Amino acid sequence: xxxxxSADGTGDSGDVHSGGLRDVVQLAIPAAGAYLVVLRTAxxxxxxxxxxxxxxxxDLRIAVxxxxxxxxxxxxxxxxLECLFTLSPGLMRxxxxxDSLDGEPPSKDTFAWTVLSALAGEVGSSTGPGQRVTIELxxxxxxxxx
Amino acid sequence: xxxxxxVEVTGPHAIVIWPEGDVDYSxxxxxxxxxxxxxxxxxxxxxxxxxxxxxxxSQGLAVILYAHRRQRSSGGRLILRNLNDMARRLLHVTNLTxxxxxxxxxxxxxxxxxxxxxxxxxRGE
Numbered sequence: 212x213x214x215x216x217s218a219d220g221t222g223d224s225g226d227v228h229s230g231g232l233r234d235v236v237q238l239a240i241p242a243a244g245a246y247l248v249v250l251r252t253a254x255x256x257x258x259x260x261x262x263x264x265x266x267x268x269x270d271l272r273i274a275v276x277x278x279x280x281x282x283x284x285x286x287x288x289x290x291x292l293e294c295l296f297t298l299s300p301g302l303m304r305x306x307x308x309x310d311s312l313d314g315e316p317p318s319k320d321t322f323a324w325t326v327l328s329a330l331a332g333e334v335g336s337s338t339g340p341g342q343r344v345t346i347e348l349x350x351x352x353x354x355x356x357x
Numbered sequence: 358x359x360x361x362x363x364v365e366v367t368g369p370h371a372i373v374i375w376p377e378g379d380v381d382y383s384x385x386x387x388x389x390x391x392x393x394x395x396x397x398x399x400x401x402x403x404x405x406x407x408x409x410x411x412x413x414x415s416q417g418l419a420v421i422l423y424a425h426r427r428q429r430s431s432g433g434r435l436i437l438r439n440l441n442d443m444a445r446r447l448l449h450v451t452n453l454t455x456x457x458x459x460x461x462x463x464x465x466x467x468x469x470x471x472x473x474x475x476x477x478x479x480r481g482e
Contacts, residue, residue, distance in 0.1 A: 244383025251412065269443055276414050280382035322451070326415040329450045 236296040242286035242309050250294060251276050254305070261298045263352050270330040271350050275305055277327040278334075278346040281317040282309045285344070301352040308345035314338055317346065360384035362391045371402040373438075377409040380417030388417065392424040401433035404460070408439040413447055425457055436460050 238253055240246040254275040258268040279292060286292060286309040297304040316336040317324060328334050331348035338344050363375040374391050378384060388405075395403050405421065407413070425435040438460040440448070448454050449466040457463075 244381065247381055247383055248379060248412075269446060272412075273414060273443075273447065276381060276412075280414065280416060283382060322419055323415045326447070326451060 232300075234298045236298070238294045238296070239291045240294070242283055242288070242290045242292040244280070244283055246292075247276055247279055247283075250279055250292075253294075254296070257296050257298060258303060258350075261303055261352075263303070263350075267350060267352055271303065271305070274327050274330040274334075274348055274350070275307065277323045277330070278305070278307045278348060281321070281323050281327070282307060282311070282344060282346060284317075285309075285311040285313055285315070287312055287342070302349065304347065304349045306345060306347045308343055310342050311344045312342070314342040314344065316344055360387050362387040364391055364395075367404075368402070370400055370433075371404070372400050373404040373406055375406045375409060379412035380410055380420075381412060381414045382416045385416055385420055389420050392420065396424070396427055396431075401428075401431075403428060403433070403435045404438050405435065406438045407441060407444055410441065410444065413444045415447075415451070418447060418451065418453070422453065422457070434458060 236253075236257060238250065240249055251272050255268050255272045258271045263271065275294070279294070282292060290310045292307065292309050295306040295308075297306075316338050319336075324334075327346075327348065331350050333349040334346065335348075336344065336346045360376055360378040360380060363377065365373045365375065367373055372395055374388070374395070376388050380388060392403065392405075403424065421435070421437070428435045436458045437444075440459060440463070445459075445463050446466060448457065448459070448463050454463040
């Protein structure tokens, strides 16, 4: 597991977002279902650190799990699933990406996507470069999931 | 995370399935197999007890929903028992509260705010 907290909320690298500073945490895990629990734990921990409510934390934990599971289905065996958490005041953006076998975005007609969309405020997917597939979700503090 | 599944026979055509751990993308097989075994054995009433389940996602819910439909189609039942707040929340989000049988009912959507209010009421605040 590669945990790289990037404290770019201080010094010259500080980004201003919505009037506040922004922290970025990057987590890379093997693209295997057994590591989803690590991602869920990290998500809950970061959301709690960002003062999200218990409801928001639970929503985020499920949403990141759903997004990751959607990507794992077509991930290249032995590759890494990368997760980028961007924490701003009152907002968390999570980007999950893998190198996939087919380079196709996840289907939006699935049960998992429905759950993901219901729990995260904004959800989208993108492809490239190459076979890279990415799901990005954004959760604002106090969003009503569902 | 490894999911353990215990099965208890409670009657001639009734069993209780106890998953222990997180039910997610990586751990579906033991639960799916237990439900399939029950189906093959002609069990008419299956209870899935969530006392020891810490996490449930849409993949786990889909397995349960599939088993529920199979039970219904053969005149049997699948009942969910001891759902934690997280699982009940998932049922609300997916609008499955009126589809799946939940022992004691699924209740209102659990929220942290409601839990805090209940706690304050208990303390007499």
